[in-house]
Amino acid sequence: MTLRRLIALTVLALIVVLSGCGGGAATEIDANLKEFAFDPTSWEVAAGETITINLQNDGSVEHEWVLLQPGVTIDSEADLPETEEELLSDFVYWEDEVEPGDSKSLTFVAPELGEYQIICAIPGHFDAGMEGTLTVVDGG
Numbered sequence: 393m394t395l396r397r398l399i400a401l402t403v404l405a406l407i408v409v410l411s412g413c414g415g416g417a418a419t420e421i422d423a424n425l426k427e428f429a430f431d432p433t434s435w436e437v438a439a440g441e442t443i444t445i446n447l448q449n450d451g452s453v454e455h456e457w458v459l460l461q462p463g464v465t466i467d468s469e470a471d472l473p474e475t476e477e478e479l480l481s482d483f484v485y486w487e488d489e490v491e492p493g494d495s496k497s498l499t500f501v502a503p504e505l506g507e508y509q510i511i512c513a514i515p516g517h518f519d520a521g522m523e524g525t526l527t528v529v530d531g532g
């Protein structure tokens with residue numbers, strides 16, 4: 393291998409590595425859930441990207457990772473609707489739940505640019521502190 397070819401390959405490898413970083417926005421995120429918090433409490437992803445989320449429940453009861461719709465935030469559980477049907481149609485952009493001690497990897501498509509509230513919608517959990525933020529940035 394000539395030196396010139398080695399340099400060319402090195403530059404190519406660097407471009408591949410750097411372009412994979414996408415300006416800091418992840419296409420794979422981890423979320424650990426327990427009583428009564430998310431870890432971490434904030435995530436950043438790129439708009440329109442297919443995001444893999446690795447949910448892990450380190451707690452002793454079931455938990456949810458619920459991404460609320462654009463423009464929808466709650467201050468307390470009293471703001472949530474009475475029925476599951478209304479919750480899903482008017483509040484939830486994407487959600488899934490995980491049993492205690494269990495983990496799963498799922499995908500969702502990141503919504504438009506903005507800041508989104510993440511909650512656990514199981515009664516008592518949001519008010520106890522299960523809240524986070526998903527920031528959606530331009531993936532460029």
Ligand SMILES: [Cu+2]
Pocket residue numbers: 454455456512513514517522
């Ligand atoms: Cu919970």
